[in-house]
Amino acid sequence: MNLLAIEPLPVKTGQLANGMKVIVEEDRDIPNVAMYLFYKIGSRNEVPGKTGLAHFFEHMMFNGAKKYGPKMFDIVMEKNGGRNNAYTSEDLTVYTNFIPSTALDVTFDLEADRIRDLAIDPKMVESERGVVYSERRLSVDGNNMGTLNEQLRAAAFTAHPYQWSVIGWPSDIESWTMDDLRAHFKMGYAPNNCTLVVVGAASFDQVMGLAKKYLEPIPAQPPPPAVRTKEPEQKGERRVKIEKAAQLPLLMMGYHVGDSRDPDYPALTVIDALLTEGKSARLTNRMVDKEQVALQVRADNPMKLDPALFLFLVQPRSGVAPEKAEAVLYEELEKLKTTPVPARELDKARNLILAAFYQQLKTIAGKANLLGQYEIYFGGYEKLFGFDQRIAAVTAADVQRVAAKYFREQNRTVATLVPVKGEGK
C-alpha cells in the first residue's frame, strides 16, 4: 500500500548570540500564536531528598519576577487575550503560551523577565507547596493509575532518576527549601538550555526581532551537569502489589528499552500500534473484544532522553483476575517474536501511526509541541518530516527481532492494583 508522504512545514530557524535556538512556522489560518519554551531540565536532573523540584519550580515561574511581580504574569497575559500553561516531564520543563498575535510583544517581555530576574518569594513558596500537594493527591494518591505507575517505576529503576515520579515524594514536597529553588533556577534556566518554538500568525522576522530584543541580552550559563547514572541491566522479573480501595483492579507492565534516539525506537512505535492502536489491534481484539478479560489495553513507547520503560496498561474487566489478563498479554508478545507480521497488518499499523501523527498537526499548539519534541528527542525538528519514512522502513523481521530483544521475563516489572474494601468503616 502506498503511504501518504508527510509534507514538510515551512519552518525557519535562527540562533541567538546567547545560544538559544529559535524555531518558527508562520501559519495564518487563525490570528493566534502558540509560543513554547522547552527547557532541558526535568525530574532526571533531581537527586533524592529533592524529588519533584523541577515540577515545583515550574509552578514558581508564575509567581513573580522583577518587572512583573506576583500574579502579574497571568494578569498581564490574560488581559492581552492570552492564556498559558506549562508541563514538566522526566526530561523537560515546557512553558506554553496561547495568545492572539497582538500579544506577542508583551509575551516576550513576560518570558524574558522571569528567565532573567525571577523573584522567589518565601510566602509564595508556602502557598504553592499546598497547590502541588493537592496536585499530587489528584494525580497520584487519589488516582489508581497514578499510584500504580509511581510504584512500577520505583521498582523498575533501581539507580537512574526515572525511578521517582515527576511530582515528587510527599516528604520531599514538604521539605524543599529556598536554597533548593535558587540552585535549580541557576542550573536549568539559561537561554542556552532552552529551545523557543513559535507557530502561528507571526513571521520569522517578527519573532527573531522580538527574541533579539528581549531574550538575547540574557547571558548564557553552564548547562545542567550530565546525568551520569545508567540503569544497570535488570536480571529478573520484579513484581509490585498495591492494595487500595477500588471497584476494579489495574495492571501495568514495564520493559526496559533504549532512549528515543535508539535505532530500535521506530520498530517499538510500530509494535505499539500493532498491539493497541485502533479498534482491531491485536491486544484490543483478543483481550477486549474476544476473550473479554479487559475493558481497555494501552501501550506507550515514550520519548525519553535516557533509556526508558515501554509500558502496558491493562484495565481488567470486573470479576477477571489480573493474572488472567497478564497471561494473555504475554502470549501475544510471544507471537510477535515467533511469527512474522503479515504485510497487510504492517501497513495497517503504519496507517494508524500516520493518522495519529496528523492529529497533532491540526493545531498551532500541536505543531509547536511536536517541533520542539523532535528538536530535543530526535536530534532536529526536521526529523519530523522523515517520520513516515522511518516508520515505513520497519520490516516484519525488525518487529520480531525487537520484540525478542526487549519483551523478556527477566526485563519486566509488573505492578498490580488489588481492590480492597473502603478503608475505615
Add this chain to the structure above:
Amino acid sequence: MRMIVLILLISISLAGQIRMPAYQRVSLDNGAAVFVMPKKDLPLVSLRVSLRGGAEADPAGMNGVGSVAIEMLTRGTEKRSREKLAEDLDQLGIRVQTAMSNQTASIELEFLSKDTAQVFALLEEILLQPKFDDGELKQLISEKVDAVKVAKDQPQMVLLEYLSSFYFGKEHPYGRAMNGDELSLPKLTRAAVAEHWKRNFVGKNLVVVVAGDVDSKAAELQLRGLFGKVASGTAYVPKNVAAPKTGAARLLLVDSAGATQTYFAIGQPGIERVNPDRTKLELVNTLFGGRFTSMLNDALRVDSGLTYGANSILQIDRLPGTISILTFTKTESTEAAIDLALKQLEKLQSQGIDAGQLASAKAYVKGEYPTRALETINQLSGMLTNFEIFGLNRGEVDDLISRIDAATLEQVNQTARNYYKTSGLVFVLIGDAAKIRKTAEKYAKDIRVVKINEPGF
C-alpha cells in the same frame, strides 16, 4: 491618545479575522440538513453525522439507549462482523468517535482525503445496515457498566454526573446519566435499542457536516447519494420540561471511604443556549471562574494553596442548565475551601466587577476564541451542527466581537447579580463521609448520603 487608537486598531483587526470560514448548507428532500466546508491545510476530512434529540430523546428509565445505539454502529453490520469492520476501518487509518450530548447523538469519522470514496461506502453500510447483534449488545452493555465503576474509582470523573443527577432529578432529562449507568444499562434490550435507532435515524432528524480537504461539488453529490436514501420519518419534538424548583439549599454527600481529598460542586440555575444574556454571562463567568486569574482560582489556589484548581462552568443546553463551581481540597480543609468559594459568590454579588476587569475579560474571550472554536475541522463541524440544532447562523461567530463590545459594565454587573446567587444552592461533596459529614451539615438541612459504589448516580 495613542493608546486608545491602538486599542481600536486591535479590535478592528481581530474583528476582521474572527469569521466563520465559507460553507454551504443544503436541505435534502427528506429533511436532512447537510453542510460542506472545504478547509485544505491538511489532507484530512471530518464527516460528522448527528441525530437530533440526543440524550433528551432517551425515554425515562432507559437512559443510555441513544448512546448504546450509536456505539453499536461500529459493532457490526449485516455484511461485516465487528472484527472485520474494525479491521477495514483501521486499514485506512480512519478514526471513529461517537458522542452523546443532551441535544445530539453523533458519529464522526476522520480520515485521509484520498480515501473519501471508500469511507462513504463504509459509512453507508454502517448507517443503513447496522446489525445490532444481541451478543455484541450484551457485551457493550457490560463494558459500559464496568466503565462507570472505573470512573467512580476517580471521583473527579463523576462529580458533574452526581451534580446533574442531584440538581435536576430523574424527572428531568439532564438529571439522567446520558451514557447510562449501572441501573439503566442492564435493562436495555436489543428490541429497544433497534427501535430507538429506527425511530431517530430519519431524514428529519439528520444533521450532516463534511469539513476539510474536500471539493464542495463532489462532496455534496456524495452526501446526497448517501443521506438521500434515509426515510424522512418523524422529527424528534423537544419536550418542555420545567426547571427544578429552587428553594432551600440541598446537599448530596457521596461517601468515598478513605479518600484524602474532597471534591465538591456548587450548582445553581443557569441559562439556555439562545438566552440573550449569554455573552454577558460568559464575560462574568470568565472573571468569576473561567480562567487562571479568576476570583475562584485566585482565592482558592493562588492566595491560599487550598487546591490545585478551582473554576466555574456554564452548562448551556436547549433547556436552562446550571452554573457550577467545581474544585477539590484535602479532607481537613473541606470547610475552609467551601467557605472561601461561597465568599467569592458573595463578593461578586456585593462588589460586582469594575471596568478594568471587564476590559480584560473581553480581551480574553476574543483572544482565545479562535483556538477554542475555529481551528480544527472537528471544532468547525461541531459549530455547524450547533447552528442547525439551536437555530443559529454564521452571525454566531462573525458578530462575536460586536456582541462582546456591546456589553456595558452596568449590564454585565446586572447579569452577575441576576445569576450568581448566594442562597438556594445545590451542593455535591465526594469524600470521606465519616470525616466531612459534620462540615456538610453547615451548608444545608436537606442532606442525602450515598456510597460511591452504590449503583447509579
